[in-house]
Amino acid sequence: MTTTTERPGVVEEAPPTTTIYRRPKSTEGFWGWVTTTDHKKIGIMYGYAAFFFFIVGGVEALLLRIHLASANSEFLTAGAYNALFSMHGATMIFLFVMPASAAFVNYLLPLMIGARDVAFPRLNALSWWAFLFGGIFMYSALFFGTGLAPTGVENVVGNLAEGGRPGGLNFLADMPDGGWFLYQPNAGPDFSPGTGIDFALLGIQILGVASLVAAVNFIVTIFNFRAKGMRLLRMPVFVWMTMVTQFLLLFSLPIIAIALFMATFDRNFGAMFFDATGGGDPILWQHLFWLFGHPEVYILVLPAMGMVSEVLPVFSRKPLFGYSAVIFAGAAIGFLGFGVWAHHMFATGISPVAQAAFGLSTMTIAIPTGIKIFNWMGTMWMGKLRFSTPLLFAIGFVAMFVIGGLSGVTHSIVPSDWQQTDTYYIVAHFHYVLFGGSVFGLFAGIYYWFPKISGRMLGEGLGKVHFWLMFIGFNLTFGPMHWLGLQGMVRRTWKYDPATGLEPWNIAVTVGAFIIALSIAVFIYNWWSSRRRGAPSGLDPWDARTVEWTVPNPTPVYNFATTPVITRLDDFWHRKYTTDDEGRAVRRPEADQMIADLEYDGRNPKTEIHLPAPSYFPLLLASGMPFIGWGIIWHTTTWGLGMVVLGVLLIVSGGIGWALEPLEEAHEEDHPHDEADEDEETHETEGASDVGRASESADTTEPVETS
């Protein structure tokens, strides 16, 4: 067999004929990664990119913290400060937590439901590349952006163009500086006349396309590609939470897309949507933004909740307590998440009826959240807790999320929220939810599933050092922020008066931030050394419960040598364990042999397995998006228009190539259902059925061809 990595380049030449084509394992080369449609590789790329942006966002946070450690600090200019807090938020949300969740979903979703890939592998690659180009586009503001002060001020003597002063990292002020929330009209054409904001608007738009495509893809995957017997109520909780998340994305992204378009039209084409002088209503932006923004919070935290729901049972050696209650609670959180957006706007002067209604709906979210927390505790209760690193992070998640949840309830007390909103109390609250929640959950997932991608264990000792450093640093950073907010420190504040007495607390916060940074350094070292020297994990290092652990580690390209048949929830566990009269778990005598067989069979498929072929076209198509973005920003110039043309050309050529390329090499002999004459020619496929076909053909009885 030839290697797959060359193939996409030659697709416009003679159509490949009936090559029976098996994906080689040696696709480690550069082009192997660039052209891959394998959900695992895409997941890994998502993961590394997300981690890279985590570091970027973290460095931004550290700069902010150095600045805020002293009152009236001049370490950063106002422009640089505003750009840094805006980009810290946007980066952590759109470029770290969302893609990190996407990394896990990509890697694990097909494995957990017993599929060979997602429904649309090339759309999956498109999502990934669109995400990457969206991130690059957003940060290209650092090089191409301008962050001008309000109209009329830019020429005022004494104001630098960016509205800062020399030094103080003022060059950073060219990045988007309207906050991740981009409130209008401050982020509109009159008050942010530079191009910085446009990079945020269009960048998030591109990232939205990536997430929307992924949402459709994952929803179809979950509904149509579960292994036989994997009924909805046998799916792991992580899959359930993924499904809820994808529906939230599906329904919330179009809303933000419109809001971003409206702002883009305002800024670049003179539309009047948010221009108050022309009758535009700035509050409309907030409604649209938070209609997306609140579901977004659950988009960020639900996957982590799913991961914790996977980790806790394994390390408690008990099934998840109240499986259906946890799922129902997750769905309820997702559903209610659409009905609470205006609680971000209690101080905007919306009517008292609206305030009361949204206050009440916000309170109700506490109920399903509580159900989850109690069920997680119920899972550990009476268990046999092995305090491995994943469990530490999972318990850290639960403990910290309780704090974030409780401070969240204090916001639903509307009048009380009039004091808290826009202060560091809110900053503390959502970091307890998103860092104490999402990030701790993600690290639980990383330690737990690291063997799945590497075949090795992440170091336990360093892992525990990492956990405790992070746990202490986290609480030292964000705990005092509650107090800071209640003492009147407003958010997004470049300077605070020393007379407010806030400085000592801010010093503590900054120290905490550096402890978190240290913990991340420990993690990076741990990752780096464990990749090379970690203990081999074997097939089932954690005595796990779900089917992704029934295949060898690292996962073979085809995932399952034989597609599994699922007979119950936690199928793998029940194949290993039965219960005695008291209901205690007893390992079946044949379990070890079964695992050895799984290991052997997993590495030696009995049948030919057809997998989706690599493709250049998702990359090509996605690469057009940033060019259109740049073109819109400079649409008044000739070369700006040229950029638009180039972008459209890239998208169209990518689309045409995509439509004419078969998902996998044709192998008609496997397809008695196909009309041979037709299929030779009309490979204009979007190939959902092809993946289905891939697994179908796995069970045909062709001999293995080894090359």
Added chain:
Amino acid sequence: MTDLAHEGDVTAEDHHDEHESLGMDARKLGMWVFLSSEFLFFGALMTNYLLYSNRPGLADPYPGTIYDIPFTSVSSFVLLMSSLTMVLAHAALERDDQHQTRTWLFATAALGSIFLGGQVFEFYEFITHDGMTLTTSPVASAFYVLTGFHGLHVAIGILMLLSLWGIGHSQGALSDKRGFNVELVGLYWHFVDIIWIVIFTVVYLLSTS
């Protein structure tokens, strides 16, 4: 019904053997899922328009005062009938009547183009004759962006119809079994039509009266 139709069923059932699934083509499911999210997209645009359409104190002209209802009624009717030709194309394909399929596909694209031409003409009239541009007022911005995004959807639909027509021509046959197919494009096309049904009523008929 026909051999072709059964072929599709078999594919779906094959999935069913291997997977727990909804028992339908994944691409079709994906299209429906995508379309359901489009409601939120157009809904936001319409909200935008409705919010401003009756707000006093905006710069003249309000779109509601300059609509040419007879003209728009005709173009709405044209788009509505394009849904008929679309469904006839699909029905022809189910009968495996490739020639008629191509004819109806082309007719659909042509009707869509007439609608789009009407929209361009309407924009042109509004801008040159009535002096309402994107920058006139929030309600004018909302009108242009709403109908413009709908027009963009129509344009993308026309492109897809023409590619199907072209593929059918050059390769002699279309199928609903795989990839970029008549049924998917049809779903998309009808969706664009129902969005216009709502826009026509809510934006044109109701906001003038």
Added chain:
Amino acid sequence: MSDGAHHTPSTSQYWKIALGLAVITALEVSLYYIDNALELGVLNAAMLIGLSLLKFVVVVGWFMHLRFEKPSLSRFFTGGFILAISLYAVVLGFMAAAVLRS
């Protein structure tokens, strides 16, 4: 390629449905003119919205074959529709109330 392909309308039925849609459209436009003369107000709005919803349902149900699909599919679709309507109705309601107050 719906599973209930044999239930989908025949070509002549499609023509009849389209004729019905055309009649409804004509009715809508004439309602518009009747309202201009008679000032029916809310009644006119209700009838217009009702008629357009009817058209909406007919196109989705018959032309898009949703009527003949599995119920799960219509749940996705109507889910998005209902979500959009309810969210935006709340936004419009609260924002209109804010304008009335100020």
Added chain:
Amino acid sequence: MRRSRLSAVGGAGLLALILSGCQLADIDSPMTIFEPAGPFAQRLDDLFWMVFWIATVIFVLVQGGLIITMVLFRDRPGRREPKQIHGNAKLEVVWTIIPAVILAVVAVPTVSAVFDLTECADDAMTVEVIGHQWWFEYRYPEQGGFTTANTMVIPTGVEVCATMTSEDVLHNFWVPALNGKRYLVPGQTTVLRLQADTDGEYWGQCAEFCGLSHSLMRARVRSVPQPEFDAWAARQNEPAPVPEEGTPEYEGYQVYAQNCTQCHTVDFADNDAGISDNILEEPVFNGPDLTHFADEYRTTFAGSALPEADETYDEALKRWIENPPNVKPGSFMPDLGLTEDEIDAVIAWLKTNK
């Protein structure tokens, strides 16, 4: 072994933190929400403490339960495999209903407070608040319509209805001791009820990010007894004196006339000097009215960001006029390139505007 040592270190660290935190808590902060000075802020404070104590009880129960679980059920040698319990429907109902009941209980005072605090009382005194990048302007329509900036003077024990709007972007008016926050929305009007029951100066701040110098958009509210307020209001309606020729103040007045009138207004008693209240029909930018710049209650300027804690009023004023954008990035007030003498003269003149 290693783990327990680590946790001991962590525990000691946390303890030290809590202890030092108690000391830090004694620092007086003028922006704290915990010292309500009027009925509205008091209402918010009561609600906060109600939910705080409920949350604290839940916090202790849940975290305590978590710790007990971790200690009791940790894996020890000889520990048997656990029973495979899948759940308990009764428990699910219980821990659904209990939070729902607690929330229903806190919902009642919440909703009633929302409705009570939204609309101003009919007999409240109106002050119009207008937000600018980056300072607050106040107008007193019921006291003759004069305009002031930065410090809002109100009578003690009287409800003030702040009727607010913005000239440019969203702002958010917040004086924690008097009430919560309310946005200033361009093109719209919002209201906020303010009342101080004791005399004093209360700190405030714009809480919504409003551009470059958002952090320097601060405010003060000065609450004085009603008679003093009335006297103050009467003074505010007086015009500013034109200084005598030949005095340093007169030179400052000339500097003002030549440099500042594009944005600032002063209502003069005697306009013989040929300076109109405002040279231009429309000011280029809307700067604060300087007629009573040195009024006894107006202890701050430049969006109440100056003087800073460690400098005198005069030092700060000089620093400000020398180069405003250096103090307040993005400031609409430019560096006018005044000489030191000119600045001194302007300051001398400004201080006559009492």
